[in-house]
Amino acid sequence: xxxxxxxxxxxxxxxxxxxxxxxxxxxxxxxxxxxxxxxxxxxxxxxxxxxxxxxxxxxxxxxxxxxxxxxxxxxxxxxxxxxxxxxxxxxxxxxxxxxxxxxxxxxxxxxxxxxxxxxxxxxxxxxxxxxxxxxxxxxxxxxxxxxxxxxxxxxxxxxxxxxxxxxxxxxxxxxxxxxxxxxxxxxxxxxxxxxxxxxxxxxxxxxxxxxxxxxxxxxxxxxxxxxxxxxxxxxxxxxxxxxxxxxxxxxxxxxxxxxxxxxxxxxxxxxxxxxxxxxxxxxxxxxxxxxxxxxxxxxxxxxxxxxxxx
Ligand SMILES: Cc1ncc(C[n+]2csc(CCOP(=O)(O)OP(=O)(O)O)c2C)c(N)n1
Ligand code: SF4
Numbered sequence: 320x321x322x323x324x325x326x327x328x329x330x331x332x333x334x335x336x337x338x339x340x341x342x343x344x345x346x347x348x349x350x351x352x353x354x355x356x357x358x359x360x361x362x363x364x365x366x367x368x369x370x371x372x373x374x375x376x377x378x379x380x381x382x383x384x385x386x387x388x389x390x391x392x393x394x395x396x397x398x399x400x401x402x403x404x405x406x407x408x409x410x411x412x413x414x415x416x417x418x419x420x421x422x423x424x425x426x427x428x429x430x431x432x433x434x435x436x437x438x439x440x441x442x443x444x445x446x447x448x449x450x451x452x453x454x455x456x457x458x459x460x461x462x463x464x465x466x467x468x469x470x471x472x473x474x475x476x477x478x479x480x481x482x483x484x485x486x487x488x489x490x491x492x493x494x495x496x497x498x499x500x501x502x503x504x505x506x507x508x509x510x511x512x513x514x515x516x517x518x519x520x521x522x523x524x525x526x527x528x529x530x531x532x533x534x535x536x537x538x539x540x541x542x543x544x545x546x547x548x549x550x551x552x553x554x555x556x557x558x559x560x561x562x563x564x565x566x567x568x569x570x571x572x573x574x575x576x577x578x579x580x581x582x583x584x585x586x587x588x589x590x591x592x593x594x595x596x597x598x599x600x601x602x603x604x605x606x607x608x609x610x611x612x613x614x615x616x617x618x619x620x621x622x623x624x625x626x627x628x629x
Contacts, residue, residue: 320578327518334360338387343378348547350538350554351375351458353511355429358456358533361521364388367405367424371398371439373431374465375458389424395434399442402426402453427454432473433463435534436492443532447501450529458537461491468542476614477607478594480542486597486607490614495534495566502571504529508564510536512554516565516576523567536563544593556588561615564622575622582619585612 327333338359345352351374359366366388370376372395379390393401406426412418430439435457446453462480463469470480472492479486498506504527509517517535524531538554540547557563558577562585565577586608589595598604 322576324519326522327515333518340385343385346541348540348550350511350550354458354535357514357517358521361518362425365424366427369398369401369428371395371430371434375429396438398428398430398439399446402428403451425454429456432459433471436472436494447503447530452528455532457534460537460539460542462542464542477598479597498532499568499571503532505531507567508534510554512551520567545591559583560585560588561619562588585615
């Protein structure tokens, strides 16, 4: 089930302009980079990226940058506070007529899950509370990638990281629901694999003043342990197994923008990734696999009940 779209209906309708030039120091097959490229296409040129320390801060190493937009590097915890400062400065310059409206910028926080789920949650919660007019893109690679793939509060149950080599025993924090409780103007999950869904959501969000937050599953060949050529396949499997629901919430009211007509078993998503190898070798961990599948099934049963879809 796909919801009807108002603006973007197919890939050909996506803007052709590129704001991210090819070639950067990031890994081949990095899903975060593809997501940023797509989001930027819809936001256009007048953007200032407020980038919390993480993998994406390696994009721009002075004096080089692949970005056509402006960029500010912040601490892991301070990106949303930095966004407030930039928004305030722009508003003052605009109100004093020191810059024309055509030079106004969209303020976009770019942060990993370590910043988003852990260190920067307080600053982001405060920004949403103030209904700061900003954009927030979390590229969720489900660990502290830049420093060697340590567990974050986003690391899924059973996944191996350098600080949980035999598999995490904690459940992934539901940051979507934590943010949603504050009823931000717009909130959505996105995936690089569903580019049209992503573009439509960024377009829809642009109609709202206030906090606009996006959570993207960022497939990570280096940390997750798969060949970079499989990146889009893994992103697709996350959606088709129901691991990564595509949804949006306008002022807190949720709807799913895509529901697979037939769900694949979660094993299809887990097996190709080295971080889940311990679930299959040296022997199969049936109880853990059943637990992961049951969580997904429970989620979608609830969706069917609440959104009354068959
Ligand atoms: C307070 C603090 N602790 C540790 C670091 C070191 N550090 C820099 S990037 C990074 C990882 C960030 O993880 P995440 O936000 O998930 O982004 P990713 O690296 O995965 O892109 C860490 C721990 C830091 N910059 N600040
Ligand atoms: S470690 Fe993962 S998220 Fe970081 S640049 Fe490489 S592929 Fe991208």
